[in-house]
Amino acid sequence: MNKLFNIIVVVISSILMLSCNGQSKNETNGSSTVFTGAPGEIKLVVLDPGHFHASLLQKFSNPQVNDTVFVYAPEGVELDQYLASIEAYNNRMENPTDWVEIVYTGEDYLEKMLSDKNGNVVILAGNNKKKTEYIYEAINSGFNVLSDKPMAINRENYHLLTSAFDIAKANNVYLYDVMTERYEIINTLTRELVSNSELFGNLQTGTPEDPAVVMENLHHFYKEVSGVPLVRPAWFYDVEQQGESIADVANHLVDLVQWQCFPYVVINHNSDVVLTSANHWPTRMTLEQFSRSTGLNSFPDFLQKYVKDSNLEVFANGTINYQLKGVNVSVTALWNYESTDGGGDTYNGKIKGTNASIEIVQNNSVDYIKELFILKDKSIDEQTFDHNIAKAINELQNSYPYISAEKISEGKYQIVAPTEFRKGHEDFFGMVADKYFGFLVNRDMPEWEISNMISKYNTTTRALEMIKNQD
Structure with a gap:
């Protein structure tokens, strides 16, 4: 039946x-x-x-x-x-x-x-x-x-x-x-590697101009979910109802910084976080694109204040630069209307350690499949780096037996997690x-989970407030 x-x-x-x-x-x-x-x-x-x-x-x-x-x-x-x-x-x-x-x-x-x-x-x-x-x-x-x-x-x-x-x-x-992104295997392996002091070393502090941690995600307004074109409600394009990107999807990035770089650590939102700068800019959308996404044939009244030269401006892009426990961090959240090259939503990042740096790449160079790389610091000799990689992978295979390391060039490895063993976003x-x-x-529920949720939303909403005061 x-x-x-x-x-x-x-x-x-x-x-x-x-x-x-x-x-x-x-x-x-x-x-x-x-x-x-x-x-x-x-x-x-x-x-x-x-x-x-x-x-x-x-x-x-x-x-x-x-x-x-x-x-x-x-x-x-x-x-x-x-x-x-x-x-x-x-x-x-x-x-x-x-x-x-x-x-x-x-x-x-x-x-x-x-x-x-x-x-x-x-x-x-x-x-x-x-x-x-x-x-x-x-x-x-x-x-x-x-x-x-x-x-x-x-x-x-x-x-x-x-x-x-x-x-x-x-x-x-x-x-x-x-926080679904914690369950994506590349993000999970990144956390494991950052915690490996022999391979990664200590987290660098960086500078505001050259942060130690950089993360960027890109989303698309028009896409498919469970194989069906997603119809967005009109309010999704109103930042007063949906929120700007730095108060919305940037939360995933701020969460990953805390979760990967300071695992199990209680973060004090008052003393551990210092905002240095923030900015935002719009994604512009034609009425035709809006109609395709929402099924509506006109911009509703509550969106008219965002319409300029017949295009809807959605402040769906932004960057937050801040210090977390003295470490300089930069996170950027972006929205395009639609993926034009079949790449879908993407995430790219870099975390710098004193012995090695970790890079997460999801662009056309890897066919838009999120991949993980680790690069040695110039202070570490090649033989030591090779040994530390082999040891780290051997330990990780106890929990993730399907992973391996492939040497790409001198001082650079790819940590390989075959796609057939990866869960999809909807599974998370x-x-x-x-x-x-x-x-x-x-x-x-650990105390760090609660304190770090509070810290996360304090960071994103304070960044938005900083931007509003600048405008």
Whole structure:
């Protein structure tokens, strides 16, 4: 039978919401902060799923997660897209899911969610202007929250977010954001190599003009997700609702700097981070391109202030230069409309050590497949470098048996991770969720995770504030 029937839409109906007792895996109402790892005990509440990341968190089933999911959202295209994705996951031939979606679409959807208290983990991925308030209200009501990034796109949001973290601690619930890039194998291997003091040495400090850590990511507005052209909501192009790039996707870069260069270290957002400069610039988009991306035939009123010479200007590009524990860092987040050479989204970076430097390359020289290279410092002789590479790879193969090292030239190796062993970006969402669910059961979210989330959003929102003060 078509699993479309597993999606139950309830429109402004409290009676139907309260009478839904046909819940799988012993589903019961009521929020709980006690988890044992039992099947079905994690009960998801999806709030206003305006971004496709909400459905990606449900792309695969997890025995610990109940099949019945409560959804609270306004009616509209975004909700329809989310439900269509869930239906597709339920009906696919290989490894189908079995979600039962109970949907409430009243105008009071937030208040209804808070009063119903169905479930114990709120999933957030949508309009970033609303997200921080959603986080605060859910945490204040005793829910655990797994949120897509960013959790704050301006200073006002940031201060509300820090309050949410304080309440989460008091309420014994966990707030966590979805940092998918940690689970990409090249990023994971980079962290391992940076931590290898014999091979990498110590992290250089660099200078503002020549930073020790440089990272850049490039995204595209128009692309395919799960093989289907992505339709963006119009608000995605409003930086007051989506956020500028340095307050949005730059969070991945700031997170990687902290996670790779200072693993397991608690970062103090007041004393450990010093902003040196920041800037931003727009991506320009024609009405034809906007229509292709959103399905709308005109720029809505709230975007008119960004229209110049008939083109929409989206401040979707920016750079943050800062010092983290004395190390000079530069991160740049870019958005193009569409990939013109088939390269897709990309990430490039460099981390300099006293013995060697690590380069991550994803451009046409490597056919846009992210690759990892390590280059020796001139102070290290070739024989020592070769020995340290061999030793490091031998140790890493205990955890990643498929990797190897290939000498490209004198003083340069490629760390080879065959593509057939790599997970795809959409798989990372489930991996993040599994990590978070483990925290819920074991009650062991490290202090550095919490402090570094706060530091990350402090860095990005302060950089945006610096830019606004300059403009």
